[in-house]
Amino acid sequence: MAFEKYDFTPLTQAIHKALIENxxxxxxxxxxxxxxxxxxxxxxxxxxxxxxYVERKVCAAFQQRLGPMRxxxxxxxQTIADFVKLLMKELITPKSVDKFxxxxxxxxxxxxxxxxxxxxxxxxxxxxxxxxxxxxxxTAVSSVGVIGVxxxxxxxxxKYSLIGGMRSGAQIVSYExxxxxxxxxxxxxxxxxxxxxxxxLQRGGxxxxxxxxxxxxxxxxxxxxxxxxTNRGPFDLAEAESELTxxxxxxxxxxxxxxxxxxxxxxxxIVSAMATIVFLGGWMPFHFGDWAAxxxxxxxxxxxxxxxxxxxxxxxxxxxxxxxxxxxxxxxxLTLEWKYLLPINLFNILLMATMxxxxxxx
Amino acid sequence: xxxxxxxxxxxxxxxxSLLTGMKVTAKYFFTPWNNxxxxxxxxxxxxxxxxxxRGEVIMPHNENNxxxxxxxxxxxxxxxxxxxxxxxxSIVNEEGKKKRIIDQHIYHLAMCTFCxxxxxxxxxxxxxxxxxxxxxxxxRTSMTKVLNQPGSKIMEGIKE
Numbered sequence: 001m002a003f004e005k006y007d008f009t010p011l012t013q014a015i016h017k018a019l020i021e022n023x024x025x026x027x028x029x030x031x032x033x034x035x036x037x038x039x040x041x042x043x044x045x046x047x048x049x050x051x052x053y054v055e056r057k058v059c060a061a062f063q064q065r066l067g068p069m070r071x072x073x074x075x076x077x078q079t080i081a082d083f084v085k086l087l088m089k090e091l092i093t094p095k096s097v098d099k100f101x102x103x104x105x106x107x108x109x110x111x112x113x114x115x116x117x118x119x120x121x122x123x124x125x126x127x128x129x130x131x132x133x134x135x136x137x138x139t140a141v142s143s144v145g146v147i148g149v150x151x152x153x154x155x156x157x158x159k160y161s162l163i164g165g166m167r168s169g170a171q172i173v174s175y176e177x178x179x180x181x182x183x184x185x186x187x188x189x190x191x192x193x194x195x196x197x198x199x200x201l202q203r204g205g206x207x208x209x210x211x212x213x214x215x216x217x218x219x220x221x222x223x224x225x226x227x228x229x230t231n232r233g234p235f236d237l238a239e240a241e242s243e244l245t246x247x248x249x250x251x252x253x254x255x256x257x258x259x260x261x262x263x264x265x266x267x268x269x270i271v272s273a274m275a276t277i278v279f280l281g282g283w284m285p286f287h288f289g290d291w292a293a294x295x296x297x298x299x300x301x302x303x304x305x306x307x308x309x310x311x312x313x314x315x316x317x318x319x320x321x322x323x324x325x326x327x328x329x330x331x332x333x334l335t336l337e338w339k340y341l342l343p344i345n346l347f348n349i350l351l352m353a354t355m356x357x358x359x360x361x362x
Numbered sequence: 363x364x365x366x367x368x369x370x371x372x373x374x375x376x377x378x379s380l381l382t383g384m385k386v387t388a389k390y391f392f393t394p395w396n397n398x399x400x401x402x403x404x405x406x407x408x409x410x411x412x413x414x415x416r417g418e419v420i421m422p423h424n425e426n427n428x429x430x431x432x433x434x435x436x437x438x439x440x441x442x443x444x445x446x447x448x449x450x451x452s453i454v455n456e457e458g459k460k461k462r463i464i465d466q467h468i469y470h471l472a473m474c475t476f477c478x479x480x481x482x483x484x485x486x487x488x489x490x491x492x493x494x495x496x497x498x499x500x501x502r503t504s505m506t507k508v509l510n511q512p513g514s515k516i517m518e519g520i521k522e
Binding site: 058060061062063064065066069320321323324325340344 | 380383384386387388396399
């Protein structure tokens with residue numbers, strides 16, 4: 001197989017072997033945890049900054065502007081400058097806030113992407129945790145974030161924050177359902193919840209093509225509900241700046257604000273990565289039927305590159321939504337979920353189950 | 363039954379309208395050469411402002427140093443904030459008649475709101491809005507301008 005030369009398993013095995021031969025098993029585990037933790041920390045910081053830059057450039061292009069152009073060539077250093085500014089700002093704690101909850105909230109919000117990112121396979125052999133119930137873990141952990149949002153909204157003791165937090169709570173709790181159900185649709189097709197297994201099953205063809213109609217439906221539902229779950233536009237009414245200043249993070253400044261900001265963008269990455277894994281075959285290259293020559297050329301592109309191409313494709317799609325559609329009202333958001341996405345989803349699960357039962361998929 | 367059909371039809375209509383919107387933004391995204399942003403200090407040599415842009419009031423002169431201003435003072439009357447002062451003088455023309463002509467058309471740029479009323483009401487179209495917009499000066503007196511050039515005359519054939 002052509003993939004195997006890009007497999008990261010020998011590298012990780014070699015590191016593990018070198019450690020276990022030289023230090024005690026306990027120390028080995030600790031060192032490995034530290035390495036993975038530092039790698040994820042770096043990845044989240046760098047990728048978050050990159051996504052903010054990409055967002056600003058893409059949004060500018062959609063509005064016929066240029067975006068940041070002054071700091072560094074093509075404004076590349078803009079987000080770094082912004083981040084340094086945020087690091088140096090004073091952390092203001094308003095007088096009447098609930099101190100403990102106020103300080104806790106940003107950490108709960110930032111912990112979610114750290115947990116979910118651990119199950120994402122970036123390339124063959126490059127996955128930190130491979131649970132049997134990977135999909136279930138992602139849906140379970142990603143709903144912890146809403147607690148942070150609600151805490152931030154409540155503890156700030158500010159009406160804008162409270163309204164923003166409550167809206168966000170209603171929205172995330174509703175859309176969690178659609179995200180979970182569209183994932184269940186694909187779990188029925190895959191027959192497993194283990195993420196590495198799901199990716200492996202797509203070697204012969206991505207689930208989006210294998211499951212045709214219900215998979216495409218589930219894909220669109222997932223992208224819409226995922227956008228809503230990350231509180232991004234057009235579902236960004238939790239922080240609707242024209243009516244709520246900044247919603248639940250109005251009272252935050254400096255690095256705590258940066259945590260909310262970073263978490264939003266990393267959640268965007270995680271939603272895109274989940275869509276990539278479940279619908280677009282993770283790091284699997286694009287293969288077309290029996291065109292052997294074409295398939296071989298595709299195999300030469302490493303899995304890591306494939307993964308990020310797909311992720312950026314979906315991120316672009318989500319940004320396209322955000323900068324095209326106007327913001328929904330709270331009643332419209334709940335109508336969309338309970339009157340449209342949920343019935344479609346239930347019907348879709350039935351359709352997928354029937355299809356799998358009768359063997360109508362490829 | 364009818365409501366079910368309506369429900370499904372509504373979904374497709376909604377998707378269609380969303381796609382229409384996305385087509386518009388996609389067109390903007392994939393035609394970056396149509397961007398409206400100007401990289402101002404870099405392109406100041408090639409920057410062309412719009413025709414309707416109102417930078418300042420100017421009085422065009424032709425190659426013989428002649429303008430169209432009769433010194434009637436209508437622009438001064440119409441200016442809402444008094445940024446135009448007309449100083450006229452009397453001369454005796456060839457026929458021996460006394461005639462009032464413009465001496466100095468004084469324009470206070472610092473007081474001007476660029477409302478275009480003076481240009482609209484000028485009966486002889488002597489003043490227009492110019493395109494220059496870099497109006498930063500070190501001294502306030504530089505913002506008081508005399509629009510008619512020294513030694514200029516009124517053009518032939520302008521009705522008074």
